[in-house]
Amino acid sequence: MVEIELDGQKVEVLEGSTVMHAAEKAGTYIPHFCYHKKLSIAANCRMCLVDVEKAPKPMPACATPVTQGMVVHTKNDKAIKAQKGVMEFLLINHPLDCPICDQGGECQLQDLAVGYGAGESRYAEEKRMVFHKDVGPLISMQEMSRCIHCTRCVRFGQEVAGVMELGMSHRGEHAEIETFVGMSVDSELSGNMIDLCPVGALTSKPFRYSARTWELSRRKSVSPHDSTGTNLIVQVKHDKVMRVLPLENEAINECWLADRDRFSYEALNTDDRLLSPMLKQGGEWKTVDWQTALEYVANGLKQIKSEYGAESIGTLASPHSTLEELHLAASLMRGLGSENIDHRLRHAEFSPSGSIRWLGTSIASLSQMQRVLVVGSNLRKDHPLFSLRLRQSVRNGCSLSAINSLAEMADPDAWAMPLAHAVMAPPGDWVKALANVAAAIAAEKGVAAPATGQADDAAKAIAASLMGGERKAILLGNAAAHHANASSLLALANWIGRQTGASVGYLTEAANTVGAQLANALPGNAGLHAGQMLEGKLKAVLLLNNEPEFDSAPGAKARDSLNSAQMVVTLSPFKANMSFSDVLLPIAPFTETPGTFVNAEGRVQSFHAVVKPRGDTRPAWKVFRVLANLLGLPGFGFESSQEVLKSIPDAGPGQVPPNRLSNATECEIDLSAVAGPAPVVASIYQLDSLVRRATSLQLTADARKAAEFEKAGT
Secondary structure: EEEEOOOOOEEEEOOOOOOHHHHHHHHOOOOOOOOOOOOOOOOOOOOEEEEEEEOOOOOOOOEEEEEEEEEEOOOHHHHHHHHHHHHHHHHHHOOOOHOOOOOOOHHHHHHHHHOOOOOOOOOOOOOOOOOOOOOOEEEEEHHHHHOOOHHHHHHHHHHHOOOOOOEOOOOHOOOOOOOHOOOOOOOOOHHHHHHHOOOOOOEEEOOOOOHHHHHEEEEEEOOOOOOOOOOEEEEOOOOOOEEEEOOOOOOOOOOOOOHHHHHHHHHHHHHOOOOOOEEOOOEEEEEOOOOOOHHHHHHHHHHHHHOOHHHHHEEEEEOOOOOHHHHHHHHHHHOOOOOOOOOOOHHHHOOOOOOOOOOOOOOHHHHHHOEEEOOOHHHHHHHHHHHHHHHHHHOOOEEEEEEOOOHHHHHHOOOOOOOOOOEEEOOOHHHHHHHHHHHHHHHHHHOOOOOOOOOHHHHHHHHHHOOOOOOEEEEEEEHHHOOOHHHHHHHHHHHHHHHOEEEEEEOOOOHHHHHHHHOOOOOOOOOHHHHHOOOOOEEEEEOOOHHHHHHHHOHHHHHHHOOOEEEEEEEEOOOOOOOOEEEEEEEOHHOOOHHHHHHHOOOOOOOOOOOOOOOOOOHHHHHHHHHHHHHHOOOOOOOOHHHHHHOOOOOOOEEEOHHHHHHOOOOOOOOOOOOOOOOOOOOOOOHHHHHHOOOHHHOOOOHHHHHHHHHHHO
């Protein structure tokens, strides 16, 4: 530790720290623009100049290392004069458009200019102008004359996102932040550049000029998309979601947000919202009241149960639904006497498990890994914030290996980080590839291999990597979870994990994949799994928050299968499944209902509604409660979502009990059953009904590429 004196206060910091770090520890604010705790030091704005005794001139606090006995003044005349001088230079070319600037009210430059700016400028010449740029549907660069060249956006792309899409060209007064030869900004994390920009140069294109920051109410929430459980600040005006920003949580999303989480709110305000219950009568949809719709559903379920038995009724539930919704959906089915409920719509194998599949380690630990093997994941697109953490590990020396498909590995930008070792193979050969790694480890350690495999050069390289280092993980991605031989992949991964000391876990697909298991939204004894239900074996189907055509392994075939059912009830915030449904019930999206999500590491996170439900929309847990009462089922007298949550075993605040979380399996490894269908994995902006309807996200390069691929496939 090094002790320095900062404004008369003794401060101890680690050796190698800077004056800025010491000031943060002491609670002293030093004005700055280019410095950010998550980015490298640039020291190019000079706003953080401070007076260091015995130094001939003011020094930048962000780039000055501390030394034993150093005496620093951040607020004496010398420091203040230097800071005011820098502010004068920054304002020389900055346009005088604060009244109409979209950043007004949350602009760092505006705030600091109050304290460090002069009453008038000594600069009378004409200000420079920078031509605006079009970089895609998410980020607006219409006002680049405001840019102060802090380079935060450039460093973010290079160091955090892994793709340097912005850079600085030219020098002096001709310097500009721009993309390479007019390209667009396409990173799945690009929206963070908007947050990082300390002025109004980079702004949100969907939010631009729609509201002033002081008009917005700020409410906490949790992302309903991937399994990170990203913490959000949802900004609301007149009961309408206007913007979504990250809520800092070092253990989960740090201070970052994926574009999917940031911009999907657009879907909440589209014309595709279902605002009233609807019944199909004579092939035409008619709007009805809730009582009529629910009585129709209840009577239909009673009739089908009496004619065909309870086993002819089933529920397909989305893992993007809340814990409370999934629990009541499962309770409703079991109250009717049916075990037909499942959330695994995209799976090809449905082996029963007595425990809850999860990440196998904490999310935060992904940033400190030394050895990692990823199997069956387009990591950067499936889990942008997990990818960000692993990228941080790789920058610190982690050896990252992958077993993946040819399509995902062929793109040099697919991972946005260097892979130490990679096996490119079609999904049908992944079990064999993992068996080869196990054989290489077995040969090295002199033990029996769990399955027959060939220790080729690629397998030996991955094996050697996993046997080194201390902090290690084997991560099975969405494609591995949806694989036709998923249980063999898990069994092999577990054996390799035991031999190398690596944790083994699933990245898990959705916001509540772990929660769906905790709520037991799984078929019981003799119950049909999702694959069987989607084959048309049911007379009555309840679809909770999903569109089987896009959210299931059969895809378009599911539409034909569900057409054969006597009654299909869709519970959705949107006008979905209209071609084969008989009833549409408008349920609240995550912004309009309280609920709980359980993320990949088993962290239970509850949230409140941030706006009132639109139209006649109702929370799905209330819909299930009323429907159960109409059916005469006991145990549904809940008055709030909190009461529902309390009724779910092991769903208390904090963490799912460790004894419930396990990726162990008793499955025998089968090397022959590898010729199943290709795993179904949703592209980044097709994951759920919200992102599919977010206009700006569907205009991105990723969405266009997925649409072209789908069109070529058909």
